[in-house]
Amino acid sequence: MIKRIVCLALTLILSLSCCAALADDPQPIETIPYDELPPVIDGQHHYLLLCVDQWTGKPHNLGNTDGIVIATLDTRAHRVMLTSIIRDALVERPDGVIGRINYIAKNYGPEALCKVISQHVGVRIEKYLLFDFSQIASIVDFLGGVDIEITSTESSYLQRYAIPKDSTTPRLRGAGTYHFNGHSAVIYMRIRKVGGGGDFMRTQRVRTVLSTLADQCREITMEDARALVDSVLENTTLTNMSTDEMVEAMNYAMELRGCTVEELRLPPDGAASPITYAGMSVQEIDWVTCRQAMDEYLQNSFLVLDDEE
Numbered sequence: 001m002i003k004r005i006v007c008l009a010l011t012l013i014l015s016l017s018c019c020a021a022l023a024d025d026p027q028p029i030e031t032i033p034y035d036e037l038p039p040v041i042d043g044q045h046h047y048l049l050l051c052v053d054q055w056t057g058k059p060h061n062l063g064n065t066d067g068i069v070i071a072t073l074d075t076r077a078h079r080v081m082l083t084s085i086i087r088d089a090l091v092e093r094p095d096g097v098i099g100r101i102n103y104i105a106k107n108y109g110p111e112a113l114c115k116v117i118s119q120h121v122g123v124r125i126e127k128y129l130l131f132d133f134s135q136i137a138s139i140v141d142f143l144g145g146v147d148i149e150i151t152s153t154e155s156s157y158l159q160r161y162a163i164p165k166d167s168t169t170p171r172l173r174g175a176g177t178y179h180f181n182g183h184s185a186v187i188y189m190r191i192r193k194v195g196g197g198g199d200f201m202r203t204q205r206v207r208t209v210l211s212t213l214a215d216q217c218r219e220i221t222m223e224d225a226r227a228l229v230d231s232v233l234e235n236t237t238l239t240n241m242s243t244d245e246m247v248e249a250m251n252y253a254m255e256l257r258g259c260t261v262e263e264l265r266l267p268p269d270g271a272a273s274p275i276t277y278a279g280m281s282v283q284e285i286d287w288v289t290c291r292q293a294m295d296e297y298l299q300n301s302f303l304v305l306d307d308e309e
Contacts, residue, residue, distance in 0.1 A: 046125045084265050087199055104116050130238040154175075
């Protein structure tokens with residue numbers, strides 16, 4: 001009897017071990033070699049906006065880049081596009097090993113992340129700006145705060161988080177539209193475990209704030225725009241953009257400030273599968289489908305919005 005119990009226990013342990021091994025074995029990822037990427041579409045300018053999960057970023061000891069957004073300014077088709085990438089997506093790292101996308105900048109540097117994203121989405125992205133939470137908050141405050149419509153569950157979460165009472169106008173009391181200061185806007189963008197959707201909804205909240213700020217800048221003057229560039233430069237942990245390149249990007253944005261901000265989430269619906277890998281809950285991504293979605297998005301003038309999860 002004892003032998004039978006021991007055998008059953010060993011069989012169960014081996015079965016669980018096999019299941020774990022299967023769970024920790026993601027599919028190979030098909031990427032495009034960097035030197036084989038197609039040329040950037042004429043008139044399109046791509047900028048990778050990154051935010052580390054630190055209130056005070058350390059350039060030589062970065063946190064995870066939990067905020068990843070590609071901002072595209074298209075001066076030929078007159079379009080402004082925001083493409084967000086979920087933080088727990090699996091990618092092929094620079095060393096060829098599969099890992100989470102939000103660890104790349106921390107372990108290999110932001111330039112390496114630009115290259116990794118380029119090879120996975122099929123678009124050459126070279127310029128980046130990396131911020132921490134306090135810098136994002138400062139830029140939002142420079143722009144005068146942001147109006148955000150929230151649900152009752154989001155309101156309850158924010159009140160439990162104990163954001164300062166004077167950080168929204170009016171004071172949070174349930175669902176509705178409130179004027180958020182920079183600190184509370186950052187907390188809002190970080191919401192993940194509210195309303196379902198996890199990181200998918202978090203990226204949507206980030207795009208909501210960015211697109212709303214863009215809408216608020218429709219009447220911005222050239223003088224104010226230059227002041228905004230100064231604020232961005234003062235509140236950037238790391239960037240490979242020169243002041244001249246920043247001013248150039250500002251000029252593109254000024255030209256397009258009347259455009260509707262278009263949005264895309266990568267992966268799109270149906271192109272991600274949750275798995276456990278290296279002891280973490282991650283998303284295995286169909287990057288071929290992502291590249292197709294990105295190509296259609298950049299080649300065609302239509303608004304792409306994701307569904308609420």
